[in-house]
Amino acid sequence: MLQFVLALLAGLGLLAWGVTQFVQTTAQNWFARDVSLRARLVVTGARASLASHWNKEHRRELRKQLSEITRDERVMAAAACTLDFSRLTATPDFPDGFGCQEVGDHMQSPTGTPEAPLQEWNSVNRLPAGSVAVSAIPLWDDGLEVGFVVLLQDLSYAERREDATTKFLLAAFGVVALLAALVTLAIARLSRQAWSAELRKALRGDRTQRPEFQPILRDVRELVERMIEDTGDTSGAWTAERLKQTLRRNLRGERVVILANREPYVHNREPDGSIRVLHPASGLVTALEPVLRACSGVWIAHGSGTADRDTVDRSDRVRVPPGEESYYIRRVWLSQQEEDGYYYGFSNEGLWPLCHLSHARPLFRSEDWIEYQLVNERFADAVAAEVDSDDPIVLVQDYHFALAPALIRERLPAATVIMFWHIPWPNSERFGICPWRNQILEGLLGSSILGFHTQFHCNNFFDSVDCYLEARIDHEQHGVIRQGHPTLVRPYPISLEWPVRWLESAPSQPECREQVWRELQLKPDALLGVGVDRLDYTKGVEERLLAVETLLERFPQFIGRFTFVQLAAPSRTKIDRYRELNELVEQLAARINVRFGSGSYRPIILRRFHHEPPDVFRYYRAAHVCYVSSLHDGMNLVAKEFVAARDDLRGVLLLSQFTGAARELTEALIVNPYDLEEVSTALATALRMPAEEQAIRLRSMRTLLSHFNVYRWAGEMLSDAARLRSHERLTGRLLEGAAAE
Ligand code: F6P
Numbered sequence: 001m002l003q004f005v006l007a008l009l010a011g012l013g014l015l016a017w018g019v020t021q022f023v024q025t026t027a028q029n030w031f032a033r034d035v036s037l038r039a040r041l042v043v044t045g046a047r048a049s050l051a052s053h054w055n056k057e058h059r060r061e062l063r064k065q066l067s068e069i070t071r072d073e074r075v076m077a078a079a080a081c082t083l084d085f086s087r088l089t090a091t092p093d094f095p096d097g098f099g100c101q102e103v104g105d106h107m108q109s110p111t112g113t114p115e116a117p118l119q120e121w122n123s124v125n126r127l128p129a130g131s132v133a134v135s136a137i138p139l140w141d142d143g144l145e146v147g148f149v150v151l152l153q154d155l156s157y158a159e160r161r162e163d164a165t166t167k168f169l170l171a172a173f174g175v176v177a178l179l180a181a182l183v184t185l186a187i188a189r190l191s192r193q194a195w196s197a198e199l200r201k202a203l204r205g206d207r208t209q210r211p212e213f214q215p216i217l218r219d220v221r222e223l224v225e226r227m228i229e230d231t232g233d234t235s236g237a238w239t240a241e242r243l244k245q246t247l248r249r250n251l252r253g254e255r256v257v258i259l260a261n262r263e264p265y266v267h268n269r270e271p272d273g274s275i276r277v278l279h280p281a282s283g284l285v286t287a288l289e290p291v292l293r294a295c296s297g298v299w300i301a302h303g304s305g306t307a308d309r310d311t312v313d314r315s316d317r318v319r320v321p322p323g324e325e326s327y328y329i330r331r332v333w334l335s336q337q338e339e340d341g342y343y344y345g346f347s348n349e350g351l352w353p354l355c356h357l358s359h360a361r362p363l364f365r366s367e368d369w370i371e372y373q374l375v376n377e378r379f380a381d382a383v384a385a386e387v388d389s390d391d392p393i394v395l396v397q398d399y400h401f402a403l404a405p406a407l408i409r410e411r412l413p414a415a416t417v418i419m420f421w422h423i424p425w426p427n428s429e430r431f432g433i434c435p436w437r438n439q440i441l442e443g444l445l446g447s448s449i450l451g452f453h454t455q456f457h458c459n460n461f462f463d464s465v466d467c468y469l470e471a472r473i474d475h476e477q478h479g480v481i482r483q484g485h486p487t488l489v490r491p492y493p494i495s496l497e498w499p500v501r502w503l504e505s506a507p508s509q510p511e512c513r514e515q516v517w518r519e520l521q522l523k524p525d526a527l528l529g530v531g532v533d534r535l536d537y538t539k540g541v542e543e544r545l546l547a548v549e550t551l552l553e554r555f556p557q558f559i560g561r562f563t564f565v566q567l568a569a570p571s572r573t574k575i576d577r578y579r580e581l582n583e584l585v586e587q588l589a590a591r592i593n594v595r596f597g598s599g600s601y602r603p604i605i606l607r608r609f610h611h612e613p614p615d616v617f618r619y620y621r622a623a624h625v626c627y628v629s630s631l632h633d634g635m636n637l638v639a640k641e642f643v644a645a646r647d648d649l650r651g652v653l654l655l656s657q658f659t660g661a662a663r664e665l666t667e668a669l670i671v672n673p674y675d676l677e678e679v680s681t682a683l684a685t686a687l688r689m690p691a692e693e694q695a696i697r698l699r700s701m702r703t704l705l706s707h708f709n710v711y712r713w714a715g716e717m718l719s720d721a722a723r724l725r726s727h728e729r730l731t732g733r734l735l736e737g738a739a740a741e
Contacts, residue, residue, distance in 0.1 A: 004184065004188075008177070008180060008181060008184060009177050009181060012173060012176065012177035012180065013173075013177070015173070016169065016170055016173035016174075016177075019169060019173070020165075020166045020169050020170065023165055023166070023169060024162050024165075024166060027158070027161065027162050027165065028124075028158070028162070031133075031155065031158040032122065032124060032133065035074075035122070035133040035135065035153050035155065036120070036122040036133070036135055038072075038074070038153070039075075039122070039133075039135030039137055039151045039153065040120065040135075040137055042069055042072065042075065042151065043069075043137040043139065043149045043151070044137075046065060046068070046069055047139060047140070047141075049065050050062065050065050050066075050080070050139060050149065051139060051140075051141035051146060053065060054080070054088070054139065054141065054146045054147060055088075056088065059088060059089045060089075062080055062088060062089050063089045063090070063091065066078040066079070066080060066089065066090065066091050066149075067091050069151070070091050073154075074153050074154050074157070075151055075152070075153050075154075076093065076132065076152045076153060076154050077090065077091045077093050077094035077095070077151075077152045078090065078091050078094065078149060078150065078151050078152070079091070079094045079098070079100065079149070079150040080139075080147060080148075080149055080150075081100030081103065081104060081136075081147050081148050081149070081150060082100070082146075082147045083118075083145065083146070083147055085100045085101040085103075085104035085105075086100055086101075087099070087100045088147065090150075094150075094152070095152075098134065098150060098152065100148075100150070103121065103134070103136045103148075103150050104118070104136075104148070106121040106123070106136070107119050107120070107121045107136055107138070107148060117138065117145050118136075118138045118145065118148055119138070120135070120136065120137055120138060121134075121135070121136040122134070122135050122136075124155060130154070130155065130156035130159065131155035131156060131158070131159055132152050132153065132154065132155060133152070133153040133154075133155050134150065134151075134152055135150070135151045135153065136148050136149070136150050136151075137149050137151070198213070199213060237498075237706060237707060237709075238498075238707070238709055238711035238712035238715055239498075239711055240290065240293070240294035240497070240711060241294075242711060242715065243291065243294045243295065243711040243714055243715050243718075244294050244295065246715050246718060246719060246722075247295050247718060250718065250719060250721075250722030254389065254392060254393055255296065255297045255298065255387075255388055255392065256291075256292065256295045256296070256297035256298075256393055256395060256718075257297055257298050257300065257383060257386055257387055257392055257393065257394045257395065258288060258291075258292055258297065258298070258299045258300065258394075258395045258397065259300045259301075259379055259382075259383055259394060259395070259396045259397060259401060259404060260284055260285075260288065260299065260300075260301055260396075260397035260398065260400075260401075261301060261302050261343065261347075261397075261398065261400040261401070262280055262282045262284060262285055262301060262302070262304075263280070263285075263299065263301035263302065263303065263304065263305075263308075263329050263331065264279070264280075264285045264288070264289040264292070264299060264301075264320065264321075264329065265277050265278070265279070265318075265320045265321065265322070265329065266278040266279075266280055266304060266305035266308065267305040267306075267307040267308050267310070267311045267318075268305045268306045268307055269306045269307040269310075275307045275310065275311065277322055278305070278610065278612070279612060279613055281533075281534050281569035281571070281610060281611075282534075283422065283494075283635065283636070283637040283638075284397055284398060284422050286496065286613075286637050286641070287494045287495065287496065287637060287710045287713070288395075288397065288710075289321075290497035290501070290710055290711075291710060291711070291713075291714040292326075292327045293321065293324070293326050293327065294711065294714075295327075295714075296326055296327050297327050298317075298327060298328055298329075298330050298386050299327065299328070299329045299330070300329075300330045300332060300379060300382050300383060300386060301329060301330075301331060301332065302331070302332055302333075302334055302339075302343070303316070303331030303332060303333055308331055309331075309333070312331055315330070316330060316331045316332070316333070317329065317330050317331070318331070330382060330386050332378060332379060332382050334375065337371065338371050338374065338375050338378075340368075340371070340574075341365075341367055341368040341369075341370065341371025341372065341375075342368070342371045342372045342374070342375035342376075342400070343375075343400065344572065344574050344575055345363075345365060345367070345368030345371065345372070346364075346365075346368035346369055346371065346372035347372065347399055347400045348572050348575060349362070349363040349365075349368070349575060349577075350362050350363060350364050350365075350368060350369075350434070351399045351402070351434075352399065352423070352538075354426060354430065354431065354433070354434055355399065355423045355424050355425060355426050356423065356424060356538045356631070356632040356633075357424075357426070357631065357632045357658075358537055358538045358540075358631040358632050359631075360537055360538075360577055362433065362434070364434060364435050364436075366435075369435075369436055372403070373403060376401055376402075376403035376404050376407055376443070377403075377407055379401060379404055380404050380407035380408050380410075380411060381411070383404075383408050383411070383412075384408070384411040384412060387412065387415070390412065390414050390415075391412070391414035391415055391416065391725070392412065392415050392416070393415070393416045393418065393718070393721055393725075394408055394412075394415055394416070394417050394418070395418050395420065395717075396408070396417060396418065396419045396420070396447070397419075397420055397422065398420070398421065398422045398423070399421065399422070399423055401419075402440045402443045402444055403439065403440070403443035404419075404443065404446075405417045405419050405443060405444055405445070405446035405447035405450075406442060406443045406444075406445070406446025407443070407446070408446065409446040409485075410446075414728075415448075416448045416449075416721045416724060416725055417446060417447045417448050417449075418447065418448065418449045418451065418717050418718075418721055419444060419447035419449070419450045419451065420450075420451040420452075420492065420494075420717070421444075421450065421451065421452050421457070421634075422453075422494070422634050422635070423634045424453075424457055424460075424632055424633070424634050424660075425452055425457040425458075425460045425461045425464070426460060427460050427463065428460065428463040428464040428466070428467045428468075431460070431464045432464075432467065432468065437464070437468055438468050438469060441464060441465055441468060441469050442469070442482070444487075445465075445469075445471065445480055445482045445485065445487050446485075446487075447487050448486075448487065448488065448721065448724055449487070449488045449489075449490065449717060449720055449721060449724070450487050450488070450489045450490075451489075451490060451491070451492040451717060452489075452490075452491055452492075452634075453491060453492070453493050453494060453634045453635045453660040454491050454493065454634075454660050454663060455491045457491070457634070458478070458489050458490065458491055461489055462475075462480070462489065465480050465482075469482060470482070471483075474486075478490050488720065488724070490720070492713055492716060492717050493635060493660060493663075493664060493708065493713070494634075494635050494637070494710065494713050495637075495640060495705060495708050495709050495710045495712070495713055496637060496640050496641060496644055496705065496709060496710055497709060497710050497711065498644070498705060498706050498709035498710075498711075499644070500617075500641065500644045500645070502613045502614055502616075502617045502645075503617065503644065503645065503647065505614065506614065506617050506618065506621060506645070507618065507621075509621050509622075509648040509650070512617075512618045512619075512621035512622040513621075513622040515618060515622070516528070516565075516618060516619055516622035516623075517622070520563065520565060520605055521600055522563060523561075523601075525561065526561055526562075526563055527558065527561050527562045527563070527624050527625075527687050528562075528563055528564075528565065528622060528623045528624050528625075529548070529562065529563070529564040529565070529623060529624065529625040529626070529627055529683065530564070530565050530566075530567070530619050530620065530622075530623035530625070530626050530627075530642075531544055531564065531565070531566045531567065531568075531626070531627050531628070531629070532566075532567045532611075532616055532619070532620070532626075532638045532641075532642075533566075533567075533568055533569070533638065534568075534569045534570075534571035535568040535569065535570055535571050535578065535581060535582055535585065535608065536571055536572070536578070536581070537577060537578070537581050537631075538630060538631055538632055538633065539629065539630050539631070539633075540629035540630055540631045540656065540673040541566065541568065541581070541585050541629070542581075542584060542585060542588055543629050543631070543673045543674060543676070543679075544564075544566070544627055544629040544673070545564070545566070545585065545588045545589055545592060545604055546588070546676055547627070547629070547673070547676050547679035547680055547683065548562075548564045548592065548603060548604060548680075548683070549592045549595070549596070549603075550676040550677065550679070550680040551679075551680040551683045551684060552592075552595075552596045552603060553680075554677070554680050554681075554684075555680070555684045558684070558687065559596050559603070560598065560601050562603060562683075562687065563601075563602065563603055563604075563605060564603060564604050564605070564627075565605040565607065565619065565623075566585075566589075566604065566605070566606050566607065567607050567611050567615075567616060567619060568585070568606060568607065568608045569609070569610045569611065570582065570608060570609070570610070582608070585606065585608075586606065586608075588604075589604040589606045592604050616641070617641075617645050620641060620642045620645035620646065620651075621645050621646065621648070623651060624650075624651060624652070624686070624687060625651065625652050625653075625654060625683065625686045625687060626638075626639075626642040626651065626652075626653050626654070627654040627679075627683070628642075628653070628654070628655050628656055628659060628661070629654075629656050629671075629673035629679070630656045630658055630659050630673070631656070631658055631673060631674075632658050633656070633658065633659040633660060633661070634660050635659065635660035635661055636655075636656075636659040636660065636661045637661075639653060639655050639659065639661040639662075639665055639668065640661060640665070640705055643665065643698060643701045643702055643705055644702070644705060646698050646702075647702075649694065649695040649698045649699055649702075650691065650694050650695070650698070651694060651698065652668075652669060652686035652687075652689050652694055652697070653665065653668040653669070653697075653701070654668065654669045654671055654679070654682050654683065654686060655668035655669070655670055655671070656670075656671060656672070656673045657670050657671065657672055658672075658673070664704060664708065665701050665704070667696075667697035667698075667700045667701050668697070668701070669682045669685065669686055
């Protein structure tokens, strides 16, 4: 507004200047004409008497005549000049500067002969005392030219009038400008008040007649929603409660359905006949279980426990978590053939090595592929049976269900399917070796949203689509459009609940150390490293043990003091490659123990059995170092769990650069697990790291995890889903409206 007023004033100023210039020039022209006319009249009136005395003898009489003429207050002086331009006479105050010769020169016609009659001449001379008008009027007697009269007239009165007019005009313009500015300000203020009152009404939800508000209303609402989402709750942090609210607000309380192969609670029959509930060692379960506890809903999974069938109701459902029962698991039973082909075969001997750069050869058997398709169909049927609306939100998890998104869409066209791929996505060349690459891509593109841990894996996916499918990649919207169906492809780095619930009941750090020291029979001054994994060749367990061996070779001062305990949950042991790994790791540990062990000291302690989370957390809290050495990993939640467990701000994390987690946990000691020298140096550095540095690194990583927790992971995906849904609903409404017209 101020700019507008200033521009207005500048414009008016310019206009005022222009007008005064115009008025001054016009007035000067008028005055000049007026003065020359008067001179002509005066001389014409006195012509007879002047002519009768027009000779040297009558000079006195002639001067008298001229003096008569100067009685007019404006005529200052007069002179009589002969035809040869000499002065006959002049009034006393006629200045010498105006000689007859100079004036006469001007009166001669520029083209005429010397005999040609003289012409009247008028001019204005600006003198220090003021302006003077000079008029030279030829004098005729009886048709003969006898000379000319020069009159000097005072023009200062004209200048005074010009000055007064200019001042008046400027003052008038000043007043007009001021009034215009005031009126503009007043109008602007009033319209702004009216505009904001109307906008406020519209924002409160009242109907507005002003269509120009619509875009702004949309933007403001979107902004407000984002701000609520970002600042929500108490401190802006994502919590279970906030996730619940997001769900309620955005998804109108719709029930979340999760489809994941691994169930969060496995019921196993113990040798004594009792039933034991087990938390499987799975990053997917660690991350997703708190989400479903917060949201309620249903988790559809393979019922793999030995007592799973004994714990379900007639609809194959069981309420969990035990004692809390906030959601339920719907178990799907698989025959041995199905499990072998779908889970062990295509998922874990085909897709798993295909997606991980860990030098295992993928095996693609068509009988496995058939089972994989059939089982995906069966799970899609289970989803369709479990949902409570035509347009549910279904969260499909991982590589076991690459075909499920498209199959679910066939059954539930209005569903919002969010697919999250927990493992890396290979480059397009590597992906291309899968004989059923197109079907897999088509299956995944049935999703509304397809998530990976990193942008890098999203890019690999785009490249694969680009290479093998007829589809449009929309780089601006981060999506793929195939046969008119859009899929958003975005990174959503997964994380842990915060705070991690296992910490609530965990013993204090000194107690953990005492218990673990006792269990492992360590000396009081021992230094402990810990590794926690499913026993999988992608985790780099062999490289990890070799790095410990290199440490003891290169830094012998740690022999007898440093012990590395590996908690290794057996996994997929039906597969040869996994069985071999078990043996290799066993042999390697034994060899290193023989080489560097003595008495009760063993540098490697291999605990090859399932550990429940409270146990794992005791080890995290007791250790000096945790080493995550994955050769390739989508995220790796062990790294995040170690950081979460160390609320005492002690301990050092060594983290493979080939994990998704290394992109977030940059204060860990990031290493290349293949480079044993580098890792052994990093291990030595970690074991010698001052407590303050440990605290600084951990504090920073813990802050990051507290903000980027799994509630945020789920919240962002669900918010994106909500945006898609409201867009689809709106489009649907518009289409309905158009059809009705
Ligand atoms: O990393 C992907 C993942 O699904 C993890 O969630 C889990 O650690 C593993 O693979 C699955 O293991 P399992 O075959 O025992 O379910």
